[in-house]
Amino acid sequence: SKILSVVGARPQFIKAFPVSAALREQHEEVLVHTGQHYDESMSGVFFDELDIPKPDYNLGVGSGPHALQTAEMMQKLDAVMEDEDPDIVLVYGDTNSTLAGALVASKRRPLVAHVEAGLRSYNWEMPEEVNRVLTDHCSDMLFAPSESAALTLESEGVTDGVYVTGDVQYDAILKSRATAREHSTVLEDLGLRDGEYVLATVHRANNTDDRERLENIVSGLSSAGKPVVFPIHPRTEKALKDADLWTRVVEDEHLLVVEPVGYLDFVRLLDGAERVATDSGGVQKEAFYLDKRCVTLRDETEWVETVDAGWNTLVGADPLAMERALQSTDSLPEKPSLYGDGTAATRIVQAIAEFEDE
Numbered sequence: 001s002k003i004l005s006v007v008g009a010r011p012q013f014i015k016a017f018p019v020s021a022a023l024r025e026q027h028e029e030v031l032v033h034t035g036q037h038y039d040e041s042m043s044g045v046f047f048d049e050l051d052i053p054k055p056d057y058n059l060g061v062g063s064g065p066h067a068l069q070t071a072e073m074m075q076k077l078d079a080v081m082e083d084e085d086p087d088i089v090l091v092y093g094d095t096n097s098t099l100a101g102a103l104v105a106s107k108r109r110p111l112v113a114h115v116e117a118g119l120r121s122y123n124w125e126m127p128e129e130v131n132r133v134l135t136d137h138c139s140d141m142l143f144a145p146s147e148s149a150a151l152t153l154e155s156e157g158v159t160d161g162v163y164v165t166g167d168v169q170y171d172a173i174l175k176s177r178a179t180a181r182e183h184s185t186v187l188e189d190l191g192l193r194d195g196e197y198v199l200a201t202v203h204r205a206n207n208t209d210d211r212e213r214l215e216n217i218v219s220g221l222s223s224a225g226k227p228v229v230f231p232i233h234p235r236t237e238k239a240l241k242d243a244d245l246w247t248r249v250v251e252d253e254h255l256l257v258v259e260p261v262g263y264l265d266f267v268r269l270l271d272g273a274e275r276v277a278t279d280s281g282g283v284q285k286e287a288f289y290l291d292k293r294c295v296t297l298r299d300e301t302e303w304v305e306t307v308d309a310g311w312n313t314l315v316g317a318d319p320l321a322m323e324r325a326l327q328s329t330d331s332l333p334e335k336p337s338l339y340g341d342g343t344a345a346t347r348i349v350q351a352i353a354e355f356e357d358e
């Protein structure tokens with residue numbers, strides 16, 4: 001079949017890395033980059049260092065308010081789908097690029113396939129929640145990372161075309177851990193030692209766009225009792241500057257602020273971290289895959305299994321809860337296997353074949 005895959009934001013390049021490789025063994029793939037992320041450190045670096053094919057199209061949409069950004073993606077994707085006439089449109093995760101691809105395709109009627117289906121935070125104020133619910137409900141094939149994600153879909157009446165495949169980000173990290181250890185020099189470059197620092201990321205809109213939450217997060221991170229390496233998302237840099245917190249963060253002796261890093265450096269930083277503090281969806285799982293405790297700077301998560309397993313603690317933006325969780329020495333429970341076995345990409349290709357045979 002001819003599959004048109006839509007990517008646009010950092011986590012989608014990483015998800016496409018194992019999936020594109022598996023798809024291309026059996027299908028023709030057209031890769032479309034919406035241009036939602038465009039900085040070299042948010043986009044180019046992933047195509048350079050990972051084995052992801054160069055996009056056939058870059059729509060150059062860039063940043064903007066939700067409706068304008070999504071609408072521009074939709075117009076441009078419609079033209080590409082008109083020219084390419086794909087059999088399947090594949091979308092990843094929960095960004096505006098995901099929703100734009102799914103909506104355009106569901107009107108034009110190629111099949112819509114959603115990687116990372118069935119996740120819910122049940123917080124309708126998150127733009128991602130809107131994107132994932134709507135995308136799931138207009139998808140023909142839904143690739144769920146866990147049984148519980150499939151059950152969530154069932155509870156919403158979505159049962160046809162649901163396949164539990166495991167998480168493609170687990171595939172990605174298994175493919176990269178050894179390479180990262182061998183080739184990344186990020187620890188030496190930053191003067192960090194294995195097991196002696198916390199790795200932190202922050203970019204969720206409700207954390208960056210609320211001055212009080214942002215300030216509390218900065219205070220909480222600073223109280224980890226260890227150096228905190230903090231690769232900073234451009235949204236967060238901008239928010240810290242707008243809130244007059246930038247100088248404080250850069251000058252804080254406990255925080256090591258760096259530009260966003262490439263995937264191999266990020267995997268190396270994860271692998272060497274004593275623990276992780278994040279509001280990212282992907283990073284919560286990656287911490288778990290690499291046996292790190294995660295302190296999640298949110299009030300709820302869609303990756304609930306990691307919390308239930310005792311490996312992830314939700315602390316919101318409460319500095320005292322952050323300090324406690326960042327310094328906790330409680331022993332960790334045994335680690336269950338939660339999101340498949342690292343062969344999600346192959347399972348997705350098999351599921352597509354099964355669906356097409358029916």
Ligand code: UD1
Pocket residue numbers: 009010011036037038039042043063064094095096097127128203205234235238281
């Ligand atoms: C987006 C996704 C979010 C995902 C995140 C991954 C939506 C609604 N949000 O959030 O789900 O977790 O990507 O990182 O789709 N910017 C730059 N350079 C870039 C990209 C962004 O400077 O290359 C700045 C711009 O000021 C922009 C802001 O970051 O306005 C936000 O970018 P945007 O893509 O709208 O949302 P993210 O916060 O990145």
Ligand code: UDP
Pocket residue numbers: 010011014169201203231232259260261262263264266267279280281282283286
């Ligand atoms: N990541 C990276 N460099 C960084 C921060 C994150 O390569 O400086 C990777 C990380 O390994 C994960 C993905 O980006 O696979 C997560 O993206 P992000 O946190 O931006 O988005 P989310 O998962 O919250 O949608």
